[in-house]
Amino acid sequence: MKQAIRTVGLLLFCLLLLAQTVRAQVPLIGLATTAPADPGGIREGRFIGVIAGTAAFYTITLLMLRKQWYKKRVPFHSFNDNAEWLQMDKIGHATTAYCMSRGGYELMRWSGVDERASILTGGLLALLFQTTLEIYDGHSEGWGFSKGDMIANVAGTALFMGQQYGAGQQVVNLKYGFRKTIYPPFRPNLLGRTTGQQMLKDYNGQQYWLSVNLASVLPVGPAFPGWLNLDVGYSGSGMIGGHENPKVFDASGSEIKFNRHRQFFMSPDADLSRISTFSPSLQRFIGTVQFFKLPAPSLEFSRPNGFRFHPLILPKE
Template sequence: MKYRIRAVVLLFLYSLLLGQSVRAQPLPVAVPTPDPSGINQGRFIGVLVGTAAFYTITLLMLRKQWYKKKVPFHSFNDNREWLQMDKVGHAATAYSMSRGGYELMRWSGVNEKASILTGGLLALLFQTTLEVFDGHSEGWGFSKGDMLANVAGTALFAGQQYGSGQQVVSLKYGFRKTIFPPYRPNVLGKTTGVQMLKDYNGQQYWLSVNLASALPVGASFPRWLNLDVGYSGSGMIGGHENPPVFDSEGKAITFDRHRQFFISPDADLSRINEFSPSLQRFIGTAQFFKIPAPSLEYNRLKGVRFHPFILPKE
């Protein structure tokens, strides 16, 4: 349930950003950009009305479609599920939404500090709403771990933007098809689109560091070059543990649940000087997906592996 709404929220923010991509203020690279001369009333009202309308419609859809049976509010400890992949996903989603809300406010002419605060509060509002609904849903529950991850993702964006006026470190998402969904399609997804949200075996989350901003490099060093550290899990067809599954001959099939760690180069396209300032800012907001690139992987089953372009199907 929450997976679908989380995806819709991200698509909503990005669709609004598409409308301002050619006219937005430039993305700050080293220091905060000067505040706009004033709020653009038309844009500001449009953003407020659009955000309020989307939030209200989302609530109505949730109540009607996915949270029909309401139970007393309760909590649910899922911190040990899915090798914590869902927690990293919450943090990445909150980071992306915070950045999207910030850019919408800046496009409207809101000053830097108010835009940072508003973007973070919007992200937490949407995410907290989902958690409260889960708290009243049978089979789910309010997750303190999810909320902590939401706050962490928002803090990662806001802290950097307040402190240095740029995103030295960002969170990105990657995906590959895996062999696991056919064993539990109702849990891991029947189609590729659903699997991108629900199959944690296929997801990777990347901590992307801009080297020119983090290290004392010379002027000739490429400002767009990033180094990413990734995390994923594999062998999971259940949250805490795998339920028994069998092949066509009735033989038991077992999967070893394990963590995977990656390192890979990346590009922050928003820092390419040949792009216009407005395009740089839009790209920095929308570049949530990790660009395929060579990578090194380590896991306890297969040790160190090199992948020349994209991660193989497992």
């Protein structure tokens, strides 16, 4: 549930970015490593709009969450959920924090704020949002403040800020993927009843990808496609409970047992923000909303199944 809340917040943040940044495309030639700086210093209209929109997003989202998910408050407390869901929740925290950091940065740059201030602002905005939710968790019955979650939030933010400060670009991105699984019908309240709910709740169907831009790390020439990435993915499967699976039975009363296991993937990908056939603003938007892994052939490894090749999308399991 907590990761679902953060994912909803991230999607709303992307919608805010879309409303602020999409403009007409400008034909250009060649490839861009990062979106070029918008000239002219701070653009007052854009800057005011971004500040107002971000403040409204933060306030409205937290008020809605407090009303819907944090109704019953208890004294502040912590709990350790680091062993749950084969650590899928922790990777989800890092991915969400990374994407929100990048979104805040791109909004600031689009507004004309200088590079270093934009990096710092993007990271602080992401940590502000994530930390507020963790404090809410600490006062929520059935949850608690999680040090593991906070470490993951900081790690995701640090991945963005460190690259942008050090390399001036995002050599490595974090992305999300999803496929339908057989597990939600066994615990629909926990794993989701509809596809939309399952995208947020079913950790068996989620994958998190570390996407590396090859032209940024290999000694290649100008003819090499600068948009080509190589992704390494992680997921878990066979999970119908956080720490362990409860007993479930089929129609005949026989117990069904699922093997909880980790899955690792490798797949090509594309960083569409590096194709400079769009305006700088649209490049920034594309770079931010590339939260989803593009369908592509992949190689999977897991202990139960060994190596498996998937031609395009990961199969339902």
